[in-house]
Amino acid sequence: MAADLYQAHDYFQMDDLLTDEHKLIRETAREWVKKEMSPIIEEYYEKGSFPKHVIPGMGEIGAFGPYIPEEYGGAGLDQISYGIIMQELERCDSGLRSTSSVQSSLVMYPIWKFGSEEQKQKYLPKLATGEMIGCFGLTEPDFGSNPAGMITNFKDKGDHYLLNGAKMWISNSPFADIAVVWAKNEEGRIHGLIVERGMEGFTTPTTHGKWSLRASDTGELVFDNVKIPKENLLPEKSGLGAPLACLDSARYGIAWGAIGAALSCYDSALRYSKERIQFDRPIGGFQLQQKKLAEMITEITKAQLLTFRLGQLRNVDKATSAQISMAKRNNVDMALKIAREARQIHGAMGITNEFPIMRHMMNLESVITYEGTHDIHLLITGMDVTGLNAFK
């Protein structure tokens, strides 16, 4: 990729709503991305792997569990700060943001909220620095949008549990040190279990052939009679509500992150439209191109306002799952549409890795599917406003 010339866009003076601390966090993350990630992202995307050497740096900028209390190694920040970090990371690449989202919302969050004091002490500080990486196993080969049907199960064997089953499409699984795995007990109740790499019968095959989210490692989790120590069960919450609460936190981060991808595409298209000359004038002077750019910044601004308000609600623990669904669905769809329009503004150049557009577009095809598909979030809003369930 060419030099990172990104400039942020703030059409409705949203910066006035941020504290000095928010701005400092944003600046720190933005500078880190420009220095450490932008120069290497295309190389890792082409290779199809996550650049693991940047993990300690991610820990230093607070990308792992920013809202986890300081006593457990987190930064004790608010939800707006979490969102800002997600936005800056996804401005670079959705895979980078995914690694941070999974670690923060799908691994640290359940241990913090549903774990024992011993589990919090044992895992959270190492997860916060990146010394330890985690993954989250909910999706199964036959149960994606409907995780309640999961087959993965564990049996009580007296002094341990015996875990069997398989998860697929698991971000970070090929190199994660631990997995927070959702499985049913003998009564069919869903519980979270912490499975550690090296446990006998536990393997994590890599998923190959992805055209999307290539700078993020994806794989399976396979459990063949894995003995799980009893102290590895998350004791404080069971039932599908437990993984869904983690997903609320991750989806909130995605809502912010998608704005970052959209801003990156818009910023590149705006600059290109002023530099590219056709018919003796910059293409940005043609009404058709201005329509695209004007609609892009309008949609980005609407998403920024929606998401900031959601952050305020999350800060006081008042955001509903349905509100989070609406924001995730709206923002990812908005970002994908902007990526497609930005690609056209770049003409043929838009398909190359000189610009981040195609990469964002391909990434967003995963983001619009994972953590609840575009359709599923619409059904959640539909059910919320009508009170009627259209899922089955």
Ligand SMILES: Cc1cc2nc3c(=O)[nH]c(=O)nc-3n(C[C@H](O)[C@H](O)[C@H](O)COP(=O)(O)OP(=O)(O)OC[C@H]3O[C@@H](n4cnc5c(N)ncnc54)[C@H](O)[C@@H]3O)c2cc1C
């Ligand atoms: C790159 C990547 C990383 C991922 N990382 C993780 C991870 O870390 N951990 C994890 O647990 N999972 C992860 N996932 C899995 C992801 O969450 C699932 O792919 C997603 O929930 C959808 O499940 P599915 O792919 O099985 O699609 P399906 O559920 O089979 O859906 C297929 C289609 O049917 C539609 N559909 C389903 N049900 C209904 C309905 N009731 N009404 C109308 N339409 C419906 C869907 O909207 C979709 O369009 C990841 C996926 C990807 C692509």
